[in-house]
Amino acid sequence: MCGRLSQYRGIHDFVAALSMPNALINTAGDQPFERYNAAPSTQLALFHQEESMLHADMVRWGWRPHWAKDRAAPINARVEKVAHGPFFRAIWPHRAIIAIDNWFEWVDEGGPKKQPYLIRRKDRAPILCAAIGQYPNAEHGPSEHDGFVIITADSAGGMVDIHDRRPVSFSPELAREWLDPVTQKERAEQMALFQSEPTEAFEWFKIDQVLGNVRNQGSDLIKPIE
Template sequence: MCGRYTLMVDQTTLEDRFDARVSNASGEPESITPRYNMAPGQQLPVVMDDAPDTIQHLEWGLVPSWADDDSGGLINARAESIAEKPSFREAYERRRCLVPADGFYEWVETESGKQPYRVSFEDDRVFAMAGLWERWEPATTQTGLDAFGGGVDDATDTGPLETFTIVTTEPNDLVSELHHRMAVILEPENEREWLTADDPQALLEPYPADELRAYPVSKAVNDPSTDDPSVVEPLES
């Protein structure tokens, strides 16, 4: 799985990499700062298929449009089943996204507990993970006279919620030493195809191991509130 990742670059570098500008759904400019410990439930930057020239913030943890409530967001989607699984099928057909990152964390069981590792390119360059996004809208409830068609809907909802999930696949030889799944890393030349193709299943393969590195980092990364450069530093051997 992919349950934590990094995006340490500044905003200009990120915008240049994806030829897109950071803004909200209304097109108003927003800002981002380097992140070292991005976690589920947070608002994080993605490039959506319906606005490829914009980097927008969505909540990590996909909530299907048909869900009864917005709890229990799904942070990962298995590549092998996204075309059939009800939680992801419609998003795979119509709502794909790129999830910018420059590394992700995996945990290995050891005698002293779980040891976190960071996986990245040797030069820490930015890449895109394959993602799906969804829009969930709360059901409108009626109370009092509304139940008889005579009043106004009870406006207790907070509007639509836009969320995303990261697609995972079988691990390459490097990541298999850490975990039995890994995030789908897209080749730069395949990123637009992921957003636009009718069926881009062929892109959901493990990224070659020889271009990546994995190294142990501090267990401080286990706490999502710890988000500073120290958590990406290699542990001294």
Template sequence: MCGRYSLTTSLDKLLPRLRGPLPPGLAEHFAPRPQVRPGEPVLLQRQEHGQLQVALALWGFVPDWSRDPRTTRRPINARSETVAEKPFFRGAWRHRRALIPADGFFEWQPRTVDGHPFKQPWLFRRRDRRTFWLGGLWDRWLGRDGGELESCVVLTTAPNDLLARVHDRMPVVIPDGLEEAWLESVDGPALRALEPLMAPWDPAAWEAVKLERLPGETALQQLDLLAHPPGETAGG
């Protein structure tokens, strides 16, 4: 599961990793985000018509065949084990994979404190604090009135040893150096060859940080978040 992540890296440090022109206005309005939430614009790297692009998409997936995004369920996570089979994600898995830059992600551990249920937030990040790629999918919905909506979803996989004590799912992380292979539009055996990239990743270079409160949350927001973590309704 991945219901929150962070991207606190400055744009000048991200640019060497991004390929393609930036979306209009991004350079002027980009700001580090200690907490990226579902429903917010997400920075991502993609390939379309053979060209690498940097884009913004709303976090909460709407397939291109949806009749109305206002009534369509909009999952924030998709299980990597079944993404090739489920009609909701199948088209995007074949042709519209994405890389989502992040420098940390959050998970919640169910606990009991003084007899009361409690969700303990944890931050997972690389020990060297480097930015990494979350594996995702994107899609573009076109309305009859000419309206357009680009959206995305984060892929999840089984947890590694670092995550297993906190949650039964974790986000897919695409290794450095395999970005173009992940983004290329392929089918058949070449598509199946990507499946090992979605396996649980080696936790040796990672760390788990126990938090009292998520970055950028007020006390009231934090109480609501701990009572209703995003993973409980995300469908991942």
């Protein structure tokens, strides 16, 4: 998964997609986010659950443990290693969902520049991506060390022609189970490994190369080109 995505709808659209009746503690705001070309280190709306309460907070995309000062903060975590490797051990128990509208990949098609593709659900519903992170909770407020990573898996089917990795995304039912604090870590690992939504749920198409400049924003970026 390359490092760009869109999160342009508002928090209540994403809550509706989760189908969670729980009371919402929302510090992310009520207006559409309008982030059509979000890059690493962007503050994005992240869901997590504390007891029965659903929380929505703006959290930086990217995280590293305090001892890993010699490398940039990763934005993704490979599902094959995330539950057992030392790098993400501290945040593996802190599960979250980032709801996005789409993500982007760049493909070398022999031209002078790589061709960007947009990937979204065929039904246009938000994509509920599995994430882990450090974020405000009952034990501490916002911190400069807060951040999150998106869990990724091998691509399958036709999507592998676009990129060999993709986000682990869940149905609303599984997303709620992922968020639930009572879900055991072993069960969460099995969900991430084996229950991501199938390639058939998605579609992808070419978009304009102006996406490459992260300063470019706006709904024109997500329109298909001929």
